[in-house]
Amino acid sequence: MKLYGSVIRAVLAAVFLIFTASAGHVAHAMEEVDVDLNIGGGDLACTFFDLSHGESTLLVNGEEETVLIDTGHRMAREDLELRLEMYHIDQVDTVIVTNKQAEYTGNLTWIIEEYGVNRVIMPEAMYSDVKPAVDDTDAEVSFYSTGSRFEAADDVKAHVLYTETRPGILEGASVLMFEHENDRLLYMSVADDQIEAYLTKNEDVKATVLKVAEFASMRGTTQLLLDESDPQVAVIFKNGDEEPSPFVLERLQGTWIEIFQTARTGSVSIKWHDGDYEIFTVRPAEKSYPEEMASKLKDLFGTKSD
Numbered sequence: 001m002k003l004y005g006s007v008i009r010a011v012l013a014a015v016f017l018i019f020t021a022s023a024g025h026v027a028h029a030m031e032e033v034d035v036d037l038n039i040g041g042g043d044l045a046c047t048f049f050d051l052s053h054g055e056s057t058l059l060v061n062g063e064e065e066t067v068l069i070d071t072g073h074r075m076a077r078e079d080l081e082l083r084l085e086m087y088h089i090d091q092v093d094t095v096i097v098t099n100k101q102a103e104y105t106g107n108l109t110w111i112i113e114e115y116g117v118n119r120v121i122m123p124e125a126m127y128s129d130v131k132p133a134v135d136d137t138d139a140e141v142s143f144y145s146t147g148s149r150f151e152a153a154d155d156v157k158a159h160v161l162y163t164e165t166r167p168g169i170l171e172g173a174s175v176l177m178f179e180h181e182n183d184r185l186l187y188m189s190v191a192d193d194q195i196e197a198y199l200t201k202n203e204d205v206k207a208t209v210l211k212v213a214e215f216a217s218m219r220g221t222t223q224l225l226l227d228e229s230d231p232q233v234a235v236i237f238k239n240g241d242e243e244p245s246p247f248v249l250e251r252l253q254g255t256w257i258e259i260f261q262t263a264r265t266g267s268v269s270i271k272w273h274d275g276d277y278e279i280f281t282v283r284p285a286e287k288s289y290p291e292e293m294a295s296k297l298k299d300l301f302g303t304k305s306d
Contacts, residue, residue, distance in 0.1 A: 045271045066094075267281065
């Protein structure tokens with residue numbers, strides 16, 4: 001596998017520039033973003049959404065089956081809705097839950113009801129906590145545990161490398177390996193150096209893409225994990241105002257991994273095709289943009305006094 005030269009950043013919105021008399025001040029206004037990843041037979045697209053709070057990842061295969069991994073925090077519902085619309089998603093076939101905390105399950109009921117979800121797959125260890133979110137829905141619920149294997153979608157296999165069973169806030173937090181042909185995505189939803197040591201000793205963690213655990217918490221993403229998984233790409237989600245650990249960022253940079261922080265790059269789409277892949281980053285025009293634009297123009301030009 002290879003990255004096509006430098007990362008391909010898709011220009012998916014019309015951009016208008018307003019220049020001021022002062023050098024270096026440019027304001028950008030964007031029209032509605034419309035994304036077509038042009039998925040063909042045998043392809044797989046994986047999109048990490050740039051939610052303001054929480055994690056949610058969309059998988060779409062060549063048969064247009066859709067899988068949503070986690071649903072973000074409830075405070076980011078509008079973000080998630082906008083991004084699903086942006087990618088023309090009006091049906092979600094499967095939801096996979098990897099962590100019971102609000103940053104991962106906040107929109108679970110809403111997604112099931114609004115997007116016609118057929119099945120929800122989650123760790124059995126977290127079911128008692130997540131049960132209220134799925135009980136009164138039509139979705140079929142199935143469970144996984146450490147060692148489980150299941151088909152997330154046609155030609156997309158999931159292997160559960162670890163599920164936390166100890167009681168507490170991280171009960172049910174999991175590590176999964178998603179595989180499509182020879183492409184591998186290591187999906188870490190628990191940051192713990194001891195768990196990572198266990199995984200590197202007992203599992204094949206080699207992967208092309210690493211979804212960094214718990215918003216790049218300092219508790220995980222050890223050098224040992226990075227050496228053994230040897231990813232080419234790492235993705236870090238945004239957790240409200242919380243910043244990623246500088247120690248984790250330093251380790252990633254020192255290992256020459258291409259790092260994408262959704263808070264900075266926007267949504268990150270990786271499209272796998274015939275053993276190669278390309279990456280697009282997309283930042284949508286927010287609905288509140290006119291007000292933000294007016295504020296920027298006010299700052300740039302000032303206001304006229306009476």
